[in-house]
Amino acid sequence: MSRGVVDAAIPAVTFLLMVVVGLDLTAGEFYRVSRRPVVLVAGLLAPVIVLPPLAWGLVSLTRPSPAVATGLLIMSACPIGGISNAYSLLARANTALSVALTTLSCLLAAATIPAINAGLAFLFGYEVAFPVPGRLLIVQLMVMLAVPVLLGMFIRVRWPDAAARHQPVAQRVAFTLVALLIVVIVSSQLELFLRELTGLVPRALLFMLVSLGAGALAGLLIRADSSERVTLALEFGTRNVAVAAAIAVTMLGRMDFAVFGATYFLAELPLMLLLAMTLRRADG
Numbered sequence: 197m198s199r200g201v202v203d204a205a206i207p208a209v210t211f212l213l214m215v216v217v218g219l220d221l222t223a224g225e226f227y228r229v230s231r232r233p234v235v236l237v238a239g240l241l242a243p244v245i246v247l248p249p250l251a252w253g254l255v256s257l258t259r260p261s262p263a264v265a266t267g268l269l270i271m272s273a274c275p276i277g278g279i280s281n282a283y284s285l286l287a288r289a290n291t292a293l294s295v296a297l298t299t300l301s302c303l304l305a306a307a308t309i310p311a312i313n314a315g316l317a318f319l320f321g322y323e324v325a326f327p328v329p330g331r332l333l334i335v336q337l338m339v340m341l342a343v344p345v346l347l348g349m350f351i352r353v354r355w356p357d358a359a360a361r362h363q364p365v366a367q368r369v370a371f372t373l374v375a376l377l378i379v380v381i382v383s384s385q386l387e388l389f390l391r392e393l394t395g396l397v398p399r400a401l402l403f404m405l406v407s408l409g410a411g412a413l414a415g416l417l418i419r420a421d422s423s424e425r426v427t428l429a430l431e432f433g434t435r436n437v438a439v440a441a442a443i444a445v446t447m448l449g450r451m452d453f454a455v456f457g458a459t460y461f462l463a464e465l466p467l468m469l470l471l472a473m474t475l476r477r478a479d480g
Contacts, residue, residue: 209373211344213282216370217295218348219363220285225292232293234418235428239297242414243407243432244308247272250406252320258399267456268403269322270443271435273312275301275333278341279465280434286371287472289426295345297431302333302341305439329442336438374469396459404464408433408471426475434468437461 229236251272255265276298284294301308306328316322352359411432415425437457444453 207340209370210279210340212373213370214278214341214344215348215351216363216366217281217285217291218345218350219352219359219366221292221295221345221349222352223349226296229290229292229296232420232424235293235415235420235424236296236300238414238418238420239293239428239431240300240304242410243276243301244312246410246414247407247432248312248316249319250410251403252316252322254399254403254406260395260399263450263453264396264399264456266450267440267444267453268399269316270453271403271437271440271457271460273309274436274439274443275305275308276431277434277436277438278336279468280431281341281345282370282374283430283434283468283472284427285367286469287426287430287475288423289430289475290423291427293424293427294431295341297427299337299341301431302337302436305333306330309443327443327447329439329447332439332442336436371469374465396456397463400456400460400463401467404433404460404467407435430468430472434464435460437464 248269251268255268260268278298281291281294281298283289284291309328408429411429412425414432415428420428437460440457441454444450444457
């Protein structure tokens with residue numbers, strides 16, 4: 197499978213997923229989210245405070261190569277990935293909260309990424325000088341998040357009966373395409389995936405699991421309800437891989453820094469989808 201097909205498939209499937217997310221949302225749900233400022237603040241600030249030290253601890257424990265260590269720290273500094281909205285939808289969690297956190301996380305990245313870099317330099321003496329890919333964040337917010345979600349919400353308002361009738365089918369089609377996308381991505385990066393299976397993949401999975409646990413714990417500490425706790429866990433565990441790649445390759449000029457992000461994404465999709473499906477079945 198060519199790299200061009202993969203590059204085209206990822207945004208296309210993501211756009212469709214966000215339309216399906218929008219079909220499940222109403223303006224009232226965002227209003228209810230705004231009435232829970234403690235959850236919003238925890239979902240935005242806790243990852244900034246908690247994830248970079250966790251990443252540094254993982255680096256100190258496992259002692260990877262400098263390129264892998266830098267890639268992991270870059271990932272920990274990135275905002276929430278938009279695909280977390282689809283995970284929340286599949287898990288029947290608080291999707292409106294997920295969309296709000298993803299949007300605000302990207303908007304605040306211009307401040308949080310430099311702050312994380314300064315914090316790592318101050319606490320651990322490790323500085324990469326993370327630049328902020330502002331143009332990419334704006335494009336992601338508009339094209340891959342705001343437009344498709346608003347389109348789905350518009351369809352729900354304009355044609356409510358048709359939206360309700362076809363929403364289950366649309367969800368099944370969207371998540372089937374995600375499953376096919378996993379196959380395409382793994383096939384296109386099979387050599388990398390197999391080569392790094394015993395090195396990067398365990399580190400990526402460990403960081404992901406620790407991040408998920410941190411999100412769930414944050415939800416417990418602020419006494420969030422069950423759907424909010426699931427959403428926080430999924431948001432903590434989903435980092436914006438596109439931003440990480442832009443920082444590593446486009447701005448720092450280091451392809452090797454992006455290898456961890458690529459491996460993380462390969463590990464994230466099946467794990468998060470499996471977790472979301474398990475939570476959905478447990479919810480009945």
